[in-house]
Amino acid sequence: MADVNGDVSRRQMRLLRNGAVIGAVLLGASLVVDLAGLTDPGTPRLPGGPAGRVPAIPKLPSTFPTPPTGIPTDLPTGLPTLPSVPGGAP
Amino acid sequence: MTAGGRALLIARLLIGLYLVELLLNLFRPRVLRHEPSLTIFTRLPGASGSLSRLLSLSPAVFWTVLAGIVVGVALQVLAVRWNPDGRRATVLLRVTLVALLGPFALIPLGVIATYPATALVSVPSTALVLLLLHNGQRFARLPLSMLLAAFGWGALIVFGLSRAYSGLALGTINGYLGKVSSTDASALLKAQYRVMNLLVLHLAVVTELTMAAGVLLMLVLFRRCVTDVVTGLVLGAAIGLGLNFSESVLFIRLYGSLSAFNGATGGFEYWIRQSIGLLGGQVAIGAVLGAALGLAAQVRQRRQRTLIAGAGLLAAIGGATAMEILSAWFSHLAESHIDVGGTLDTLVISPFLWLLVQSPFIALYVLLLRAGCRVRAAAARTSVPAEAAAGHAITDREVPFLVDPALRLWAVVSTWRRYGRGAALALNRVQAAQLDLAGWRWRRQCAGSPGVPVAEEKEGEELRAKVIRLKSRAGAGPVVTR
Numbered sequence: 001m002a003d004v005n006g007d008v009s010r011r012q013m014r015l016l017r018n019g020a021v022i023g024a025v026l027l028g029a030s031l032v033v034d035l036a037g038l039t040d041p042g043t044p045r046l047p048g049g050p051a052g053r054v055p056a057i058p059k060l061p062s063t064f065p066t067p068p069t070g071i072p073t074d075l076p077t078g079l080p081t082l083p084s085v086p087g088g089a090p
Numbered sequence: 091m092t093a094g095g096r097a098l099l100i101a102r103l104l105i106g107l108y109l110v111e112l113l114l115n116l117f118r119p120r121v122l123r124h125e126p127s128l129t130i131f132t133r134l135p136g137a138s139g140s141l142s143r144l145l146s147l148s149p150a151v152f153w154t155v156l157a158g159i160v161v162g163v164a165l166q167v168l169a170v171r172w173n174p175d176g177r178r179a180t181v182l183l184r185v186t187l188v189a190l191l192g193p194f195a196l197i198p199l200g201v202i203a204t205y206p207a208t209a210l211v212s213v214p215s216t217a218l219v220l221l222l223l224h225n226g227q228r229f230a231r232l233p234l235s236m237l238l239a240a241f242g243w244g245a246l247i248v249f250g251l252s253r254a255y256s257g258l259a260l261g262t263i264n265g266y267l268g269k270v271s272s273t274d275a276s277a278l279l280k281a282q283y284r285v286m287n288l289l290v291l292h293l294a295v296v297t298e299l300t301m302a303a304g305v306l307l308m309l310v311l312f313r314r315c316v317t318d319v320v321t322g323l324v325l326g327a328a329i330g331l332g333l334n335f336s337e338s339v340l341f342i343r344l345y346g347s348l349s350a351f352n353g354a355t356g357g358f359e360y361w362i363r364q365s366i367g368l369l370g371g372q373v374a375i376g377a378v379l380g381a382a383l384g385l386a387a388q389v390r391q392r393r394q395r396t397l398i399a400g401a402g403l404l405a406a407i408g409g410a411t412a413m414e415i416l417s418a419w420f421s422h423l424a425e426s427h428i429d430v431g432g433t434l435d436t437l438v439i440s441p442f443l444w445l446l447v448q449s450p451f452i453a454l455y456v457l458l459l460r461a462g463c464r465v466r467a468a469a470a471r472t473s474v475p476a477e478a479a480a481g482h483a484i485t486d487r488e489v490p491f492l493v494d495p496a497l498r499l500w501a502v503v504s505t506w507r508r509y510g511r512g513a514a515l516a517l518n519r520v521q522a523a524q525l526d527l528a529g530w531r532w533r534r535q536c537a538g539s540p541g542v543p544v545a546e547e548k549e550g551e552e553l554r555a556k557v558i559r560l561k562s563r564a565g566a567g568p569v570v571t572r
Contacts, residue, residue, distance in 0.1 A: 009385070012319055012461050013398065016382050019454045020401035023408025026447065030408075030415040034287040037280070039418045 111258040118265030129261020162190035194250030198336040230529030243304040244332025294410035319462035326380020330372035377455035379406040473532040483557035516564035527553040
């Protein structure tokens, strides 16, 4: 039977102590990851529009021909009206 | 305290923890208006059939557990009044233990019975590792019945108890953390994540506690074995293997059902749990925990014993928690850089990330096993010649073969080549019986040391008779050691 004061048992106890330290570190790291919510799946996001600069509407050329002046503004308005449909509008 | 008293104390502590969980769940804050008194009675909305059975505890099982506790308490009262001795006391102790803890086994048995095919495909690989554990012990091997009992404890009791505890804890934690405004979907989701994360932590703690209880119970109930690091390590690994078996059935089915949501398939779960998981995961954690308890049993001072057992428990809880949380975090970080579910991910990246966290524990149990085997080799060098000098079951010419595993293997292989398989197997059986006898001699030499059960003369005579019987059965056929 291994004497617990012997070299071999001391080595076994040292190994276990190292195991406990590793376990404690991993437990601490797990708690941090857990409480910080680092493993939570991201909430789904609605697709947004393209980010960044919104393209500006191109300016219209300022050299458009200006309408000719002197157009008669008293165009005839007495156009004939359409005949009414019997039975009302469809 | 007697062995029976210790065994009952372990069972009472486990049941006490269950009753605490039950009371906490009963007096939890209510999240909804018409909740049942215990959350385990809540039916999952929309879930039915196999998925519902996987995720919730059957009320019939719950009432059976309660009935078992009542019967167990009644039997203990009866034992105090009746005060039986001898065989009756042993029978009463076993019946009491079965009544108290047996009903929890209905939980994994229900899962296995629902999916027998999934359980069957996990049998060959699990049996192979169990065989490795049985044959991998160099000297003073554990009885096969003890190894099988440890496996059964892991598969049935650890799985059942930890699920029963956590089923109640889920409702309790949800009662405290899940009460948020139902209109704030983001807060609701976040609260659910907190609940699940705490549940994972809770599951790791109670699983390791029930595994430790199993190792202690085996050491208390099976008196014919040496208690050392190797014994504890093998027992812990067997319990972890049993737990891994039941978990495999559950997770293969569960992930098979939910693969559309989480990406992992039943096939992937089978691959990871029945290949690399057989020597890592719960097996590795159980081995480290068992080794610590085996070493603690050898120490005389109570304070030092508690420290060693506590160190093993801390290592096991830390490892089990990290295996779930840190591995998931690593996968979470890696998923944007890899083709999730692709061949490289399935065969290399995911197993690597899973093994990364547990690799220190795998290295630890290999080193502990190596150190323990060295102690056993030294013991074999003294006890085998001592037995050869005291009796006729081991001859002087057989001593060098029995103390050197390499020479023993060479003898078996040479016998196989020269005289065939039957002669080699007969030699192997004789040598195994002789080593069991030398193990008994070792216990006798260490009489009075902590963790060493009494080696009775009657047991030695039985072992010697077994060796002589095996030798005579092997006949006068020549073997290399003669």
